[in-house]
Amino acid sequence: MPEATFLDANELVINMGPQHPATHGVLRVKLRLDGERVLGTECIIGYLHRGVEKIAENRTYAQFTPYVDRMDYCAAVTNGMGYVEAVEKLLGVEIPPRAQYTRMILAELQRIASHLIWLGTHALDIGAMTPVFYTFREREEVLKIFEEYCGARLTTHAFRIGGLQYDLYDGFERNVVKFCDYFLPKIDEYEQLLTKNRIWIRRTRNIGILSAEDAIALGVTGPVLRGSGVKWDIRKAQPYEAYDKVEFDVPVGEHGDTYDRYLVRMAEMRQSVRIIRQCVERLGPGPIFGKVGKVIKPPAGEVYHSIEAPKGELGYYVVSDGTVNPYRVRVRPPSLLNLQALDKMARGHLIADVVAIIGTIDIVLGEVDR
């Protein structure tokens, strides 16, 4: 197990976290070090475990929806979307187009918000302290739209099984388009600060390389997988809502290093804006609710439904025994599976790179531990 160390120096074991500024919450990483070189990492998780999946068994289907928002609290909208869609699949309900497009707009806005948090904190970890303030300024605009729509900013509980919680407010379209126009130049601003910055490139190029084979073998999804050059996006591969009706590209990286993952996420934000614009154009009047009974009682059976959350494939496996409570809800959180790639990526790098790699995986511990 212990590899030969340089000059037979003693191995140093360091605990990074659970209280550490760069572990994005309560991740604890045990680092085995030779000087500053990483010989191995071990993630110790579970500090934020709340038993969300078990709670589901004691709640009705509708009652459980707010809980899923609290898993990935940086992307509550997509979390809720995955769950309600899974239940809808179980029920076999059709969703009216207005609700579909609204869901897509909010989900893509959420993707932008989530990526903005990633960008800010990732840059902060690498030592650039300014981007985080800029990204939070723009994220605020997204949250304002959420707030005006459903009253909540973070844990939105925006959707209901069968459709939407509320119809859109007057001026929603205008606000969304205004945000798109405002946001695109801001991406250029971030890129000006980072993309061609020599220090940024030196800190991210060839750091945490994950080959396509390794990425697939580890079950990594989302931008981390696409950064490794695998063109896999569930919005394209298994379209849900109306993603097959809008045009967008799936950006992929070449080398699978931290810089590529950075570029992929930046490009994804632009694509999200593109999707949002198309959805706003198609957002016609109509009902916002499908045919769902007052009491949600799906027939006995099971379903697995996954969506492309900002961080990767977010899957819900829901088993129904024909009662009002789900028999079992199992969540496949993207952060948990992506985190498994940390050891592979960090080995042989320096401590400073571990911080960059944790940042590039973009984990949310609420989702890892559930």
Add this chain to the structure above:
Amino acid sequence: MAESAFKFVTATPLLLALIKILIVFAVVSGIVAYLVYMERKVLAFMQARLGPMRVGPWGLLQPVADGLKLLLKEDIIPAGADEWLFLLAPAISIFAAFTVFAAIPFAGNFFVTDINIGLLFILGVSSLGIYGIILGGWSSNSHYPLLGALRSAAQLVSYEVAAGMALVGVLLISNSLSMVDIVNRQFGMGVWNVFLQPLAFIIYLIAAVAETNRNPFDLPEAESELTAGFHTEYSGFRFALYFMAEYTNMVVVSCIAVTLFLGGWLRPFANFAALDFLKFTPIVAFLGAAVFVLWLGLKSSIALDRYFFMVLAAGCVVLAILVAYPPVLSAIQGIFWFGAKVLAFLYAFIWYRATFPRYRYDQLMDVGCRWMIPLALANLIVTAVGRYFWLSHHVATTVTWLGR
């Protein structure tokens, strides 16, 4: 009475020196405290936020509040720490940072002392400060401080070499190690050293940022990697000492850079009588400050702040009138220009922090050892050769030698 006291002071060199030391110490401490405030404000301005606003009008009393808070905090010594070294280490850092000011000429007529090896003294003493960091990190008996201390040791050593060699270029031109002579020499030549030694200036600038552990070279205290680096285990006023030492060092390297490269207390184009009107800049600066402060005050919605800023603006106007009085104007010329240049440097330091990501440890050493030191060496050789031919009698000797 006052006259005899003045005579007594000027006749007693020791007392005079003591008074000067006190003035410099007090002023530098104040500047350092407000440098932290300035950093927070400038960073805030660059990052679309306000910065300290609560303690006093526009947060102007923030440094006082911070100092008091740290003074009142418990001084924790971690279990297993080497107690004496742990207590001593911050004192070494702050001592080294402040002692340097003894040899810095703030103006042609105001400096604590001018020793003929001034630059050597400054470099030597400021290098001592690293002991504070290493000992502090080591004696804490904790992993992160140890790593931080090791990093800073390596960093300081490699960048000190580059910085030192960059400065030797200036010495060759100036023919002196005395800080006052170096400035006078620039006056005599009619050109600042930065134009004769641009490469050395850039190398020193980069090395200075590295030596003060500032972004993008702030590895010893990289908070996202090492929590707080070498001072992780420190609390209370000992932490404040480290903190002050860092900011004092910023002022120190700025002072050295200004003295050696930017003509110290000389005003721009000091030799051109045609540009003599530049000597009125202090008046304009104070009036400008008054207008700015007044504008801030009028913008504020808090009545107390408005009054405060009006008083401050009035103060600036009074100062402007005071410096308009010719003897005062000529007396403060040196201090004013020196201060303005140092301030520009400090602003640049803060600007870097807002802009750059952090280098990684090995990349930092790479830049230092593979680029800075060779470049500094090359600069040194070119300067030395140029200097040799510059002196005409050398040229004459060479010509004779060649003709032989």
